[in-house]
Amino acid sequence: MAGFYSARGRTIPPLPWPVFALPLSFFNRVPKAIGIAAVQEVGGNEEVCKGMEKDTKADAVTTTLHILRGTNWLPQPLRLRAVEPVDDVEQEQEEAGDIAAE
Known part of the structure; x- marks a missing residue:
């Protein structure tokens, strides 16, 4: 391969895959309704969501x-659950201890 590129003036052609979108996506593997729900969740326009219902799966x-x-x-299974800040928990424990002491 080195001889091939050196014969062409040491220019290496760009790789083709950044140009093409990979067909591997979470939304390719789930029903179209989940994609529409995700768009609605982030504040998507209602007209866009109705249009997505009519589109093919690839277009959606x-x-x-x-x-x-x-x-x-x-997706919901990958989200972290809400955790209370440590300061608030410690303050609640102190208040609970104060109430129990009374």
């Missing part, structure tokens, strides 16, 4: 990925 996946880009949306 493309629309969903476009709308969710940059929102840091995660």
Whole structure:
């Protein structure tokens, strides 16, 4: 391969895969309704969601990925549950101890 590129002036052609979107996506593997629910969850327009219902699955996946880009949306099983800050928990324990002491 080195001889091939050196014969062509040492220019290496760009790789083709950044140009193409990978067909592997969470939304390709779940029903279209989950993608529509995700768009609604991030505040998507109701008209867009109705249009997605009429679209093919591939078009709905493309629309969903476009709308969710940059929102840091995660499916429910991957989300962290809400945890109370440590300061609030310690304060509640102190208050509970004060009430028990009375």
